[in-house]
Each structure stands twice: as structure tokens, then as C-alpha cells.
Amino acid sequence: MTITSFQPPTRTLMGPGPSDVSPRVLQALARPTIGHLDPEFVRMMEEMKQLLQYAFQTQNALTFPVSAPGSAGMETCFVNFVEPGDKVIVCINGVFGGRMKENVLRCGGVAVTVEDNWGEPVDPGKLEDALKAHPDAKLVAFVHAETSTGAQSDARTLVELAHRYDCLTIVDAVTSLAGTPLKVDEWEIDAIYSGTQKCLSAPPGLSPVSFSERAAEVVRGRTTQVQSWFLDLNLVMGYWGGGAKRAYHHTAPINNLYGLHEALVILQEEGLEQAWVRHAHHHAALRAGLEAMGLGFVVPEAARLPQLNAVTIPDGVDDAAVRGRLLEEFNLEIGAGLGGLAGKVWRIGLMGHACSARNVEYCLDALDRVLGGMDAPITRGVAVDAARRVLEGGAASAQRA
């Protein structure tokens, strides 16, 4: 056995995440490792909290990145809020709602599901019916931006409903954070988790979370111990919440945190609202190109996420062959369908650093060539121009789009 250094190819990442990471963030990863209790590192942690508060639009003191990917952020929310026997209403309109239900069950909770078709947003009417039918429910959990379908739900309305029936809310914002409007305080979200490898364009491995004071009270007031030692907020807070004096809990992923810090500094430089506009603008261009080509969207227009475009694969086209050729010939990654949508859709991401005019045009051109070369039923040679017309319309028209 002789294994040599790994030199990854340079891809263009337009799948459901990870997204293209900016050279500035890659450089930050390579800065010298320091200790997790070093005063300089502790200073960086304080900045990280502020930067995440800005990204989440919250003043929540309990805002930090969990030291593991988004799935662990999800689990942090459930293990801390769900005690055995607790009833949780889980809205399912894709893969990640289903995963939330799994989490409830593994915490010994009782899951009541509100189901919507994949590709549709969560229906507030169905949630209200469930809330009326289950007055003993303690929590409502839903996915703001379903990464498996590209559907966006009306988080503000769903939270308002949950509160009207005295339930706390757990919100999955893995794909929405920094890509589409999300206002934790204004919408009164209680517990929220996200990922770093979507619209923040940092490498995967961390999960930003935020908890309202009301939510923190619930965790402090638990009658049973949190089943996970690693994710127990009562312990993690001794490290992340401790001000100048911090207790060792686990060793934080130092260099990954450098990367996230840099990605958040970039977001702050651009401005959060401007990032939302940029995502909407490039989505409009991509959409124009895809539609000109004859490709259709899975999600109804009003619920479409700009940063994740689920496109129906034309009849007779070989899903895996197309994605394989895009990767081999164009170094371009787009996403496959998940679960019930496997083989039926492609998921084209326009996330964070990858959400650019260059990428929109590159992706449309590559699709045109690969699908055209396979004699797929598309209109050739028009997509890039259609996108360019939108791109040249500028940000103003994007805001109208």
C-alpha cells in the first residue's frame, strides 16, 4: 500500500451543496491551528456569534455553530427539546421533514405528521387542523427550505400558528440561510439550525444554530437528561456561552471555524439583503434559460427557492448518464433527486459563492450540449441568450422577478 496526497479536481458545484467555496475561505482554512481555549480563539468565537446573529437576524444569545454537519444541528434541536412522551407535530413535504420525524421517534417522542406533496410548501391549513386535533402537542417542526425539492414554506405563518396553539417551533434552515429571506426574531422562531455548505459557501462540517430565550428556558427546565452528551446544550453552553471564562466540553473544529468565520465576513461585506437579491436575480436568469430550453420546474412558482432549482428530467433521458457527462466533461456537479424524486428530477443549486452569472451561463451551456448530444427533447442554442437577457436587466428587474 502506498497512497499519495489527494489532489481533488476543480469542480463547479451547482448541486444541493456543498457549493463552491471562495478562495478566501479556502485560504482561511489553512491558517495555523491554535488551541480551542486560546484567548485569540475565544475572541474569534465571540465574533462568530455576532456574525451568525446577523445572518440569522436575531439577538439570541444562544447562537453558535454546532461542531458537526447540519444533521447534527437537527439532532441538537430534537434531543434538547423533545423529552420522552412529548408530542411533536412534524410537517413533511420532502426528505428532511421525514428525517425530523425519525429524530422525534429516537428521542422517545410522539410524532404527529402533517403531509404535503413533495414539491409543495407546507399547508398552514393542515397544520392548524393538526394543532386543533392535538391540543397536547408541545412542538411544531418544519423545514423552511426543503433541499430535496426546492420548495419554500411560509415560516412566519407557520410559527405564528404554532404559537397561537402554545407550541414551540423547530425550523430547518439548512438551505435557506443567506439565500432567501429569513428573520429569526421578527418571525419569532424558537429553535433553528442550518448548514455551512449551502448559501454560506463554507465547507461542510458545522451547523449554525440559534435558540430564543424562551427555548433556552425549556432546555434548562427539562426533567430528564438530554440523551446526547455531545449535543447537550446545557454542557455546550459552558464552552460557547461562557464569555471570557470557558469550560472545556469538546475540542472545537478549529480550522473549519476559521473557514466559517471568513464566509460570514464575506456575507457581512456583501450585506444580507443584497445576498438575497443576488440569489433571486440569478435564479430568474437560470429559470429563463431552463424554460427557453423547454425544461420545467417541480415546485409551483410562488414557492420556488431561488437557490435550489428542482427541474423535471425530460422523458427518455438517462439521469445518471447526464450527470456523469456534466461531471466528466464540464467538471460540473448538479444534484440527483432524493427519495421519491430519485431519477425524476435534477437539483440545480445556485448557492452562495456559486450563485453567479458565470455559473448560470456555464450550467445552461453544458446542459444544452449534453442533452443536445443525447437528442433529448429540448430546444437547443437558446438557453444562454435567454439567461443573459435577464442578467443584463440587472438587479432591479431581479427584485421585480
Add this chain to the structure above:
Amino acid sequence: MTITSFQPPTRTLMGPGPSDVSPRVLQALARPTIGHLDPEFVRMMEEMKQLLQYAFQTQNALTFPVSAPGSAGMETCFVNFVEPGDKVIVCINGVFGGRMKENVLRCGGVAVTVEDNWGEPVDPGKLEDALKAHPDAKLVAFVHAETSTGAQSDARTLVELAHRYDCLTIVDAVTSLAGTPLKVDEWEIDAIYSGTQKCLSAPPGLSPVSFSERAAEVVRGRTTQVQSWFLDLNLVMGYWGGGAKRAYHHTAPINNLYGLHEALVILQEEGLEQAWVRHAHHHAALRAGLEAMGLGFVVPEAARLPQLNAVTIPDGVDDAAVRGRLLEEFNLEIGAGLGGLAGKVWRIGLMGHACSARNVEYCLDALDRVLGGMDAPITRGVAVDAARRVLEGGAASAQRA
């Protein structure tokens, strides 16, 4: 609020980890992010498994890095092996044995503890007494290398005892892996976890684990569901164990894995046995210097870990002031005591890339100056020369030491 890019200072990391990361590993972190299902990434994952099998000295197919720090590796072992009501004998001779007990309880298990003084190795006689007294025990858990004290236990003997009484074993090798002999197959360890930020000198954030076929059978045969979705081996294996066809479970920490891969390539280049010799050699030098200075070790000689040296703080010396001056004036991090040893010991690490002649001399010189400047009761001006005499003796004398 305007927060700028974070530029960490360049430290010399001689605490209990993270240890100094080699420039080669830092550069690997900065390579372009690719997808977690990219064929090139999957190829790298296969290499990673082989490299970890080498480091652990095992042929276990189920060998991979958990996507979170060592504490999550520990939790992976306990949530997968302990079902509610299972009795687990936990050997405690420091902080991390205590954390194992916490994990057992949070899984609904029954913990029987075998206690030894902090700084001593686990006593096999006491373990055997416990095994006799608890014939219904299912598991024995112990720490091979206690990071809180620097004591090494006789893993081979403890595993042999556990097996004689029909118990599986969970072994904490966070600090031992690649620093001191560890032979998973020869010693017949069933489940083992480690960390990346100790003697592998990769950044923190991943936890290499390995499970024997016998252990994997136990997980497959569980009657209850694993309480953690994120750490459920039955699910994780669909991603890490899947050969060419891999199922998405969570998004792996891509760039951190580049770093670990490079650190393991470096280990393979040096040779595992040579790495053990190097740690022993530099430990002997550090020890000669510390003893010449008049500082004493916490752990009896036969059980001392070369890579983690717990040194008794001399009477009247201000722990925090010394560490603060080492950091500020020398950019040198050494570790504080944990738990019952807080304020009583320093933990001086010689781990992985940080285990070098340069660091031994640098640390001794810095201690000499800082302690001397505080009029601490040490012999001044002799430590570096004492170490140098050992270093010049070369690797041959280190093997005898």
C-alpha cells in the same frame, strides 16, 4: 459591527491537543471543495479507510472517521452498543473514563465503575473482580491513554480479561493512536475511537473509529433503535461502507477529510513504528530536561505516555500566570490540569508533528525562563542541556529508554 478576517497567531502547541499541524496538512485543507458523492471523493474515502486501518493496525472493514470530534466518536461507540438496561463496566482513572460513564447512563445503560487513582493505570485485578461480581455485564469500557493524566493502561490485558468473561470492549484511543503502540487486531479490541488533533496532527473535527466484525454483528442485531440518527452505524455504513454505490446520509466534512488524509499519508511515509519510536525518544529528552530542572511527573514511570506529560506544579507557583506568560511571551501553549488535577499539574504534549527536538528544547527553555523569572523552586540553566544529551544519543537509546 464590522468584523474583519481572522488572522490567528502562530503558536507552538504542546498541550493535550490540538497539536501543531504540519504545513502539508494545512495546505491540503485549502484544496477545492468537491461533492461528498463525487467519484473522486469516493476514491479518497477508500484510501482513507486503508490509511486508518494501517494506523489502527486492523483489517476491520468498519473503519472510518466519524464526521465530528472525538467526543462524538465516543458517543458513536456507546449509542450503538448500549441498549437500555445493558450493564457496562466502566474503568475510571481520569476525566475521560468519567465521560464514558455519562455516556452509558444517557443510553439507558447500567454503569458499574472500577475506579483507580488519577495518574495510575487501570488495575486489571480490580477489573477482574468486577467481571466476577457482574456476570451479566455486556461491555467493558476503558481509556487506553488518559488525556487528563498521561497514564497508559495495558489495553491488551484488559481486553483479554473482558473477553474471558464474555464482554465486548470499547476502547478510548484518542491520545494513543500513532503516539504509542496500539494494535487493534492483535489485541482483539472490539470497538475503538480516536481523535485527529493529537498524534495524527490533523485539525480537530473528526473521530477515527474501528469496529470488529463481531462488534458489527452486535449492532446489526440490536432489538432497539440507536437513539442517535446522526451516529447510527447502520445508516452511516450506507455511506462509508458502500463500495462504489454510496447512499447519502449526511454531508461529510470534505476539507477536514482532506487534512486527515494528508496527515495519514505523512504517517505512512514515516512508518507507524518509527512514529512510536520518535515519540518515546523525545519524551525521554523532555523528561531528562524536566527532571534536571527539578520537576516531577504525576504518573509512575511504567505507565507514562510519551506524548502527554503531566508534571506537578511546584509549590507556590501560580499555574495560570505561568501558562499565560508562556503563551504571551513564547507563543507556547501547554495544558492545564482537568477536574481534580486543575491547578495541580501542567500537561505537556509531544504529539505528532509537535513531537520534535526543536519543540523539546523550546519548551524547556521557555519554562526555565518563566519559572526562573518568578523565583520558582527549580534548578535553572540545566534543562536544555540535559535534553540535548538524550537527543544526541539518537533513536537507539530512545528505544532502550
